[in-house]
Amino acid sequence: MNYQGKIYRPWIEANSLLIQTTLGCTHNKCTFCDMFREKRFGIRTLEDIFNDIDEARQLFPYVGSIFLIDGNVLALKTVFLLKVIEKIRSSFGECSKISLYAGLNDFRRKSVSELTELKQAGLTMAYSGLESGHPEILKWVKKGLTPEQALIGMEHAKAAGIEVLLSFIFGLGGKERSCEHIAETTRLLNLMEPEEVAPMALAVQPGTELAKEIVAGEFIQATPLQILEEEKYLLENLTDFNTFYWGDHGNNIVSSKGRLPEHREAFLEKIDHAIATHPVTRQEVLKTFAW
Template structure:
């Protein structure tokens, strides 16, 4: 395979084969993210993508799941992405799932008809970073997204029948805006009602704008206790819609994975136990590993 630069995929896609379709991220302005700082966004040549797909066929007798990288692949024109999807399903008739990264704005900018075409061509699920439902936090982290735009993007996905996994970040509001961040995020999630949710604790990535803000004192990190309280608040206040909860990111204080609302009480018991007993709550900063 011809991979360029650092390669990322969600931990949930550990068993999926990766096909690099774009290079970098078309937004690439989030203050907390360094995933694609080493790349300028561009689209790979279609022939190169096809060659990788053909090569994968020679390597695997059966391949059931493919994840398209790099960043927001859904920013591609629909006709181009349809050619990629059709090539995958023609080459791998046994394919069960094709997923990719997308921004909620990418979903919003596609028409429902376009998204339905992509769904029919094999697109199963998109992974998208909401990070926060608080418009102040979204502005501060350079997300380029408003809550209203998030609602529009999710509505398009639901109308097209494309599943959406949303990621949020505990602690992204910092010490001073922890409460506002989690209240607004929970309220927005209750409107969006994604099929899957992947919450993770904030990691300060070296070399990012956020890392500079931490060093200067402009951004004061939320404490581990605040991070646990954010997760507790969210779990207590999410409405009873069916959703897979992937709370098992390596940087989270507690490892929680299961369906909501069925596992809500069990998750809350674990969070409440951690609040009372985990020594990390006595620390000022949660130490996490860069991606």
């Protein structure tokens, strides 16, 4: 397999075969992210992608799930992506899940008919970063996305039947905008009703623009207590749409995983217990690991 540069995949895809389809990210400007800083966005040739698929077929007798990397693979032209998916399906008849990274703007820019084609070809799921539902915070972190655009992107995905896991970041509003951040994020999630959600505590990546803002005093990190209170607000105020909650990221203070709304009360009990007893609540900054 011919991987180029740093390779990232969601922790949920730990057992999936990774097929590198793009290099880097088309946006690559978010102040908190350094995943693809060393790469310029590029598209691998179909020949190279197909060679990797053929090699993987020889290496692995069974592949149940495949994840396409790097960054927003859905930015590819639909015809190109259809060829990749069709090659996967013809090579791995046993594969029941094909997923990828996709920006909500990528969903928005494709027509529902294009997305439906991809769904029918075999694309089952996409991972999209929402990060925040607050328009000013989205602008501050240079996400290149508005809440209105996020809604349209989700509408396109739902119309095509492609499941979306939305990730967002506790603490992204900092100390001053913690309440605004989680209130607007929760409000937007209730409108979007994603099939799965993955909240994670803010992890400051060395060398990023956000890290420099912290050193300069332009961004004051939310306290661990505020991060727990954000998660409590989220769980208390999500409406009863059916979703899977991946709250078990390694940087989260409390690990919770399961369906909502069924497990809401159990998750809230864990948060309340942490707020009352966890020693991290006496710290000013949550210590996290770089990605």
